[in-house]
Amino acid sequence: MQEKVAFFKEAVKNFKTSGTIIPSSRFLVKRILSNIDFTNSKLIVEFGSGNGIITKQILKKIEPSTTLVCFEINKVFYNELKKINHKQLIVLNTSAENIQQEIEKFGFKKVDNFISSLPLTMLPKELSQAIIENSYKVLEEKGRFVQFQYSTQFLKQFKAVFNRKVKLDFEPLNIPPAFLYLCEK
Numbered sequence: 798m799q800e801k802v803a804f805f806k807e808a809v810k811n812f813k814t815s816g817t818i819i820p821s822s823r824f825l826v827k828r829i830l831s832n833i834d835f836t837n838s839k840l841i842v843e844f845g846s847g848n849g850i851i852t853k854q855i856l857k858k859i860e861p862s863t864t865l866v867c868f869e870i871n872k873v874f875y876n877e878l879k880k881i882n883h884k885q886l887i888v889l890n891t892s893a894e895n896i897q898q899e900i901e902k903f904g905f906k907k908v909d910n911f912i913s914s915l916p917l918t919m920l921p922k923e924l925s926q927a928i929i930e931n932s933y934k935v936l937e938e939k940g941r942f943v944q945f946q947y948s949t950q951f952l953k954q955f956k957a958v959f960n961r962k963v964k965l966d967f968e969p970l971n972i973p974p975a976f977l978y979l980c981e982k
Contacts, residue, residue, distance in 0.1 A: 820847065820848065820850045821850055821851060821914070821945075821971060821975075822968075822970055822971040822972065824968055824970035824971060825945065825968045825970070825971040825975050826850060826851050826854050828966065828968045828977060829851065829912060829943055829945060829977060830851075830854055830855065830858060830912075832941060832943050832966075832977070832979050833855075833858075833910045833912065833941060833943065834909075834910065834941070835858045835859055835860060835863070836860060837909065838859065838860070838863050838909035838910050839862065839863060839864065839905075839909055840863070840864050840866065840900065840905050840907070840908050840909055841855060841859065841863060841864070841865050841866075841908070841909060841910045841911075841912065842865075842866045842867075842868070842896065842900070842908050842910070842911050842912070842932075843855065843865065843866070843867045843868070843911075843912045843913070843914075844868050844893040844911065844912070844913040844914065844915045844928070845868070845869065845893070845913060845914035845915040845916070846867040846868065846869045846874065846878055846888070846914070847869065847871075847874050847914060848874055848877050848878075849867075849874075849877060849878050849881055851912060851914065852865070852867055852878060852881065852886070853881065855912065856881070856883050856885065856886060859885060861885075863885060864885055864887065864903070864905070865883075865885055865886050865887070866887045866888075866889065866899070866900065866903070867886065867887070867888045867889065868889050868891060868892070868893045868896075868899075869888065869889070869890060870890065870891065870892060872890065875888060875890040887903060892924075892928075893913075893915060893928045893931075893932070894924060894927045894928050894931055895931075896908070896928075896931050896932055896935055897931060897934065897935050900935060906935070907935055907936065907937040907940070908932070908935050908936055908937060908940060909937050909940050909941075910940055910941045910942075910943070911932055911936065911940075911941070911942040911943065911944075912943050913932075913942065913943065913944040913945070914944075914945060915928065915944070916946075917929075917944070917946060917951050918946065918947075918948060918950050918951065925951070925954070926954065929942075929954060929955065929958050930958055933958050933959065933982065936982045937982065938982055939981065939982060940981070940982050941979065941980065941981055941982075942955075942959070942978075942980040942981075942982075943977060943978070943979055943980070944977070944978040944980070945968075945975045945976065945977050945978075946975065946976050946978065947973050947974075947975055947976070948976065949965065949976055951978065952965060952978065955978050955980050958980075959980040959981065959982065962980060962981045962982070963978055963979065963980045963981075964978075964979040965977070965978060965979070966979055
């Protein structure tokens with residue numbers, strides 16, 4: 798309960814970058830992760846990791862040879878993520894638009910799967926577009942980009958970048974209910 802209160806306080810202070818005031822439900826986390834192939838992933842990237850509710854579940858599912866890189870610009874959430882002691886986890890306090898330069902620092906050229914909780918509708922349009930396009934460039938062929946949002950407003954942008962290889966899913970057991978954009982390269 799204390800973790801939820803701390804999340805609420807930080808999310809309210811930084812609503813424009815957190816996009817929510819309540820952590821994702823276990824139902825939403827399960828639905829997001831059901832769309833990821835953990836057995837064939839060398840690199841998984843999570844955008845907008847928040848307090849690590851999805852991060853911790855990813856770490857339970859990854860293979861011993863998989864690396865998880867988390868991008869979190871909120872300093873308080875970043876510091877919380879840094880407390881997760883896991884040898885396969887890299888936590889970065891930088892913008893998701895820098896994806897290519899950041900993964901190259903760790904010897905990676907491609908990402909097998911993206912999981913994004915970024916509030917794209919609240920970010921400047923140019924930044925949201927750059928994040929989607931830069932992610933597509935480094936996404937492995939047949940790789941997945943899973944984004945959750947509280948509206949379908951970004952469907953057109955995802956379809957344009959992912960050559961229409963986008964499916965929409967819905968999780969009603971979340972506050973608020975969430976849409977999942979399931980994109981494949």
